[in-house]
Amino acid sequence: MIRFENVSFGYSEKRPILNDLSFHIEKGDFVALIGANGAGKSTISRLVNGLLHPTKGHVYLNGKDTLKTPSSTLARDCGFLFQNPDRQICENTVKDEIAFSMKAQGWPSDLIADRTRAVLETFDLDPEWFPFSRSRGERQRIALASVLACEPGLLILDEPTTGLDYLECIRIMDHVTGLNQEKGVTVLMVSHDMELVQSYAKNVLVLNHGQILGQGPTNEMMKNVEVLKKARVLPAQIPELALRFGDEFKDVFTVEDMLAALRGRAGKGGAL
Amino acid sequence: MNLLNYVPGDSFLHKLNPVTKLLAAFLYGIAAIICGNVFAEVGLIILMILISATCGIAKRAILLTRNLFFLGLIMFVIQLFFVRDGEPLAVIGGFVLFTTGGLKSALLLSLRVIAAMLPLMLLFAITQMNDLCNALVKRLHLPYRYAFIVTTAFRFVPIFATEFHDIQDAQKARGVDFDTKNIFRKIGLVAPLCVPLLVSSLKKVDVSAMSAEMRGFELRGYKSGYKEYPFGVRDLVTVAVLVALIAITALWGA
Numbered sequence: 064m065i066r067f068e069n070v071s072f073g074y075s076e077k078r079p080i081l082n083d084l085s086f087h088i089e090k091g092d093f094v095a096l097i098g099a100n101g102a103g104k105s106t107i108s109r110l111v112n113g114l115l116h117p118t119k120g121h122v123y124l125n126g127k128d129t130l131k132t133p134s135s136t137l138a139r140d141c142g143f144l145f146q147n148p149d150r151q152i153c154e155n156t157v158k159d160e161i162a163f164s165m166k167a168q169g170w171p172s173d174l175i176a177d178r179t180r181a182v183l184e185t186f187d188l189d190p191e192w193f194p195f196s197r198s199r200g201e202r203q204r205i206a207l208a209s210v211l212a213c214e215p216g217l218l219i220l221d222e223p224t225t226g227l228d229y230l231e232c233i234r235i236m237d238h239v240t241g242l243n244q245e246k247g248v249t250v251l252m253v254s255h256d257m258e259l260v261q262s263y264a265k266n267v268l269v270l271n272h273g274q275i276l277g278q279g280p281t282n283e284m285m286k287n288v289e290v291l292k293k294a295r296v297l298p299a300q301i302p303e304l305a306l307r308f309g310d311e312f313k314d315v316f317t318v319e320d321m322l323a324a325l326r327g328r329a330g331k332g333g334a335l
Numbered sequence: 336m337n338l339l340n341y342v343p344g345d346s347f348l349h350k351l352n353p354v355t356k357l358l359a360a361f362l363y364g365i366a367a368i369i370c371g372n373v374f375a376e377v378g379l380i381i382l383m384i385l386i387s388a389t390c391g392i393a394k395r396a397i398l399l400t401r402n403l404f405f406l407g408l409i410m411f412v413i414q415l416f417f418v419r420d421g422e423p424l425a426v427i428g429g430f431v432l433f434t435t436g437g438l439k440s441a442l443l444l445s446l447r448v449i450a451a452m453l454p455l456m457l458l459f460a461i462t463q464m465n466d467l468c469n470a471l472v473k474r475l476h477l478p479y480r481y482a483f484i485v486t487t488a489f490r491f492v493p494i495f496a497t498e499f500h501d502i503q504d505a506q507k508a509r510g511v512d513f514d515t516k517n518i519f520r521k522i523g524l525v526a527p528l529c530v531p532l533l534v535s536s537l538k539k540v541d542v543s544a545m546s547a548e549m550r551g552f553e554l555r556g557y558k559s560g561y562k563e564y565p566f567g568v569r570d571l572v573t574v575a576v577l578v579a580l581i582a583i584t585a586l587w588g589a
């Protein structure tokens with residue numbers, strides 16, 4: 064789905080951001096790209112959909128070289144949710160805003176009407192709302208609805224839940240997970256919130272100073288304290304606690320796991 | 336490269352009082368406006384580029400001249416067809432397309448636009464907006480409110496440029512094709528770029544106004560700043576030279 068081949072990139076000649084980076088992401092995967100501020104996460108996500116181009120090497124999206132395909136064409140394969148929904152909202156009503164992306168991509172008008180209606184319903188949005196005066200969470204939901212209306216095969220989320228409250232965050236992430244599981248949509252999520260990553264991502268890619276420190280299943284990476292420390296990210300709390308408890312807790316990753324393990328241990332008469 | 340941001344340095348012009356720099360840019364503009372000779376106008380543009388070279392911004396001056404050239408070209412075309420005195424120059428089937436008078440005044444006007452705008456644009460390269468604002472308040476006792484409005488407008492230019500770029504990226508990611516050659520499509524692209532820019536600027540204004548208010552914006556007067564902006568010999572010399580320049584262009588270029 065996404066393939067980086069020896070990619071180097073820098074915003075200016077003097078300061079390279081990425082150096083000879085190679086990795087790939089399979090179709091249907093849910094990958095979290097984690098790392099500290101300035102590690103290069105947003106840069107990587109913008110390389111995928113051709114908003115940025117590598118200075119060396121190649122980026123392939125669905126086999127298409129991003130150097131040779133304009134990003135407006137790549138947009139058909141790849142939906143992108145930015146941290147700030149206000150950069151994209153430009154129509155007076157929610158329904159026009161949602162139809163906007165499909166119109167830009169040249170969808171037939173009857174299909175646009177169908178998709179708009181469906182998406183309004185799944186995202187619980189009122190078609191006549193004036194988008195600019197809705198809350199932050201609602202604006203982010205409008206932006207996501209507009210992206211997903213186009214049914215992209217790949218969804219990139221760049222810190223999608225920053226500034227959202229807990230419920231709004233869960234709501235957005237549940238939609239995304241649903242799409243990933245039911246429709247096989249590939250998801251690449253940029254985040255530094257390890258709790259979020261732990262709960263939703265299948266695989267993790269750890270980034271530091273433009274280099275990949277590790278790539279693997281979320282549960283494995285969460286207990287790889289060394290790598291996380293090097294990447295300056297705070298591990299999720301339950302996996303870390305489990306790690307400290309020792310070997311007996313090696314399969315514990317969620318609150319439920321932890322509860323079961325603790326109850327089991329108490330039942331056996333062991334000390335907590 | 337941003338053509339309007341500040342370039343640090345310690346050349347003669349950098350060290351001038353900000354008020355003098357503003358005045359000098361205006362005087363140079365006046366010289367360009369009263370100048371009525373095509374060659375003198377070209378001379379003024381070249382002189383400005385040479386002056387920029389003394390502050391290490393010759394490259395920027397040349398780039399700016401090139402950009403202003405397009406503005407000049409628009410003026411040229413308009414003027415060419417609307418001024419009708421002098422001998423007919425181009426005639427199509429009995430209809431006089433343009434005349435010698437039209438050509439002459441079009442050439443002059445477009446060069447004048449370039450020569451008058453260039454010093455104002457280069458002012459940004461050697462003046463920090465904060466300094467200009469403070470100096471206007473301190474030396475001319477301009478109300479802080481008005482000085483602030485003007486300088487803030489300029490300070491926001493690069494911020495808007497970045498914001499504009501990010502908005503364009505966001506719309507590209509949705510499939511909007513900005514490279515289209517179709518002129519009607521191109522006009523349709525204005526809304527997705529300008530609406531988010533407008534909304535975000537209005538939000539910024541609101542927040543900035545509140546934070547300025549909370550830091551005692553209302554109370555600020557010409558005695559508030561600690562930094563003095565004295566006039567020196569340097570400033571006197573600069574103004575004298577520019578007055579002489581105006582006199583020369585008035586006499587020679589009439």
Ligand SMILES: Nc1ncnc2c1ncn2[C@@H]1O[C@H](COP(=O)(O)OP(=O)(O)O)[C@@H](O)[C@H]1O
Pocket residue numbers: 074075080098099100101102103104105106107
């Ligand atoms: N438009 C830009 N111009 C120049 N440098 C940039 C730009 N955007 C990001 N950078 C730099 O690139 C590095 C990586 O940035 P980014 O990919 O945004 O990091 P992250 O998203 O992981 O926080 C940072 O050091 C940042 O300063």
Ligand SMILES: [Mg+2]
Pocket residue numbers: 104105106221222
């Ligand atoms: Mg980022």
